[in-house]
Amino acid sequence: xxxxxxxxxxxxxxxxxxxxxxxxxxxxxxxxxxxxxxxxxxxxxxxxxxxxxxxxxxxxxxxxxxxxxxxxxxxxxxxxxxxxxxxxxxxxxxxxxxxxxxxxxxxxxxxxxxxxxxxxxxxxxxxxxxxxxxxxxxxxxxxxxxxxxxxxxxxxxxxxxxxxxxxxxxxxxxxxxxxxxxxxxxxxxxxxxxxxxxxxxxxxxxxxxxxxxxxxxxxxxxxxxxxxxxxxxxxxxxxxxxxxxxxxxxxxxxxxxxxxxxxxxxxxxxxxxxxxxxxxxxxxxxxxxxxxxxxxxxxxxxxxxxx
Amino acid sequence: xxxxxxxxxxxxxxxxxxxxxxxxxxxxxxxxxxxxxxxxxxxxxxxxxxxxxxxxxxxxxxxxxxxxxxxxxxxxxxxxxxxxxxxxxxxxxxxxxxxxxxxxxxxxxxxxxxxxxxxxxxxxxxxxxxxxxxxxxxxxxxxxxxxxxxxxxxxxxxxxxxxxxxxxxxxxxxxxxxxxxxxxxxxxxxxxxxxxxxxxxxxxxxxxxxxxxxxxxxxxxxxxxxxxxxxxxxxxxxxxxxxxxxxxxxxx
Numbered sequence: 310x311x312x313x314x315x316x317x318x319x320x321x322x323x324x325x326x327x328x329x330x331x332x333x334x335x336x337x338x339x340x341x342x343x344x345x346x347x348x349x350x351x352x353x354x355x356x357x358x359x360x361x362x363x364x365x366x367x368x369x370x371x372x373x374x375x376x377x378x379x380x381x382x383x384x385x386x387x388x389x390x391x392x393x394x395x396x397x398x399x400x401x402x403x404x405x406x407x408x409x410x411x412x413x414x415x416x417x418x419x420x421x422x423x424x425x426x427x428x429x430x431x432x433x434x435x436x437x438x439x440x441x442x443x444x445x446x447x448x449x450x451x452x453x454x455x456x457x458x459x460x461x462x463x464x465x466x467x468x469x470x471x472x473x474x475x476x477x478x479x480x481x482x483x484x485x486x487x488x489x490x491x492x493x494x495x496x497x498x499x500x501x502x503x504x505x506x507x508x509x510x511x512x513x514x515x516x517x518x519x520x521x522x523x524x525x526x527x528x529x530x531x532x533x534x535x536x537x538x539x540x541x542x543x544x545x546x547x548x549x550x551x552x553x554x555x556x557x558x559x560x561x562x563x564x565x566x567x568x569x570x571x572x573x574x575x576x577x578x579x580x581x582x583x584x585x586x587x588x589x590x591x592x593x594x595x596x597x598x599x600x601x602x603x604x605x606x607x608x609x610x611x612x613x614x615x616x
Numbered sequence: 617x618x619x620x621x622x623x624x625x626x627x628x629x630x631x632x633x634x635x636x637x638x639x640x641x642x643x644x645x646x647x648x649x650x651x652x653x654x655x656x657x658x659x660x661x662x663x664x665x666x667x668x669x670x671x672x673x674x675x676x677x678x679x680x681x682x683x684x685x686x687x688x689x690x691x692x693x694x695x696x697x698x699x700x701x702x703x704x705x706x707x708x709x710x711x712x713x714x715x716x717x718x719x720x721x722x723x724x725x726x727x728x729x730x731x732x733x734x735x736x737x738x739x740x741x742x743x744x745x746x747x748x749x750x751x752x753x754x755x756x757x758x759x760x761x762x763x764x765x766x767x768x769x770x771x772x773x774x775x776x777x778x779x780x781x782x783x784x785x786x787x788x789x790x791x792x793x794x795x796x797x798x799x800x801x802x803x804x805x806x807x808x809x810x811x812x813x814x815x816x817x818x819x820x821x822x823x824x825x826x827x828x829x830x831x832x833x834x835x836x837x838x839x840x841x842x843x844x845x846x847x848x849x850x851x852x853x854x855x856x857x858x859x860x861x862x863x864x865x866x867x868x
Contacts, residue, residue: 362868365644365648365649365651365652367651368651368652368653369652369653369654370648370652379862379865381860381861381862382860382861382862383860387862389865389866392865392868393697393698393699393868394698394709394864394865394868395862395865395868396698397698397699397700397703397709398861398862398865400700401700401703404700406700407700441704445705446738448755449739449743449747449754449755450739450740450743450754452756458753458754461742461746461754462754588742588832589740589742590740590741590742591740592737592738592739592740593737596737596857597707597737597738
């Protein structure tokens with residue numbers, strides 16, 4: 310090992326290592342401020358041990374002197390040693406933001422829908438809070454703006470509803486979920502019959518269809534062979550109780566008819582739906598969202614669809 | 617007198633002492649957790665007295681294996697912290713008990729995608745299948761990779777029992793003997809105990825796959841079905857409605 314020497318210019322101690330003839334390494338002590346900071350952190354840990362849960366002892370641990378007081382469900386005050394779960398409980402009960410939110414939620418819970426829509430303050434709350442939950446819980450299916458994906462997830466911003474547009478109906482949709490079901494007709498129809506029913510469905514919404522086939526299709530639609538009227542009604546206007554689509558309007562939720570250019574392609578899209586049937590599910594949200602949050606969402610959907 | 621310089625100038629000694637110092641730090645933090653009784657909550661159904669957190673059924677277990685194989689944990693955590701913002705977004709904070717049968721646990725802190733601790737029941741099976749095959753078809757801005765092969769690859773069942781036996785060795789209560797089965801009946805109830813029986817594992821798996829119809833394909837049991845079954849059970853075992861808000865504070 311090299312011998313420590315003094316640097317002739319500054320008089321400072323060096324490690325004695327020399328590189329490239331003159332390059333040397335000072336061996337200064339740590340700066341005083343640094344050393345004191347180090348001691349301060351040691352003192353800090355001791356205070357920390359005393360205040361917060363720290364050392365394990367036998368089957369338990371030192372809980373620390375710091376405490377948190379919160380209210381139990383029964384309305385009693387309870388004090389416990391500091392921990393993040395109690396901290397959250399207290400934050401939910403007394404935090405500034407949490408209280409502000411709770412105040413609005415209580416207001417919305419008590420107000421009828423018309424009043425929520427008309428009161429600018431409540432409407433603004435519904436818009437921002439509703440947007441938040443919609444983004445977290447619904448947008449992955451119905452898309453951020455609520456426009457849906459044809460065939461997979463229905464559009465929520467048009468005024469066409471499968472299960473009904475009344476607040477009670479939408480609430481039911483959210484609380485218990487929905488199963489959209491239409492049986493496949495693969496086995497029931499031969500190619501001609503499928504073609505005829507599909508042509509009739511085309512004619513219902515005023516699309517160009519083979520008249521002759523459509524007349525035959527009408528009989529199937531309204532007769533026992535097809536039984537389409539059970540769910541779609543004889544007029545083809547759909548039924549909320551079954552979640553059956555209205556076939557007389559220009560809005561399509563499963564068969565992507567508007568995206569197809571020619572009449573043949575439109576017909577083919579409808580045939581596919583009738584042949585394969587439909588099975589899609591809207592999950593139930595009763596365990597994920599509170600009653601008031603569901604109410605906020607219903608009001609939010611009303612805003613989105615411009616009602 | 618001992619001088620710190622002695623350590624600084626002997627790299628071998630420095631390495632050994634550094635390792636000793638780090639080990640003390642680690643051991644003091646980790647070992648006591650195994651002795652502190654309160655670490656893992658005792659979560660029982662107040663009505664039936666059965667334990668609410670159960671080991672994965674064979675199908676879910678295979679899904680968990682695929683989750684690990686595909687490295688989903690590199691982007692997804694599975695632990696909801698007890699903070700207000702996490703509570704609002706993901707739901708009730710995670711309990712230690714909820715991951716006690718996970719080997720290894722999936723807590724993590726890397727959230728390129730959202731936390732998945734309570735994703736069970738949030739979406740339909742169809743959504744999961746669609747999303748795994750092509751995430752951007754349902755979430756246009758997603759950066760999650762496509763996993764289309766899961767829907768085509770048949771699930772390997774030949775080593776199912778070995779996998780359960782291995783987990784049993786590290787403390788997951790799958791049963792092999794009648795006595796172990798009876799014990800599970802007492803802990804989890806009969807319906808659950810049946811799904812934990814290693815001898816019946818293959819039948820249990822096939823029955824769940826057929827009944828759940830996770831991927832709409834009845835012809836064969838695919839890896840997708842196992843993965844979706846796993847995702848759909850995440851965070852659903854404990855029914856928090858059955859407990860007071862403050863119930864789980866006592867365990868901390």
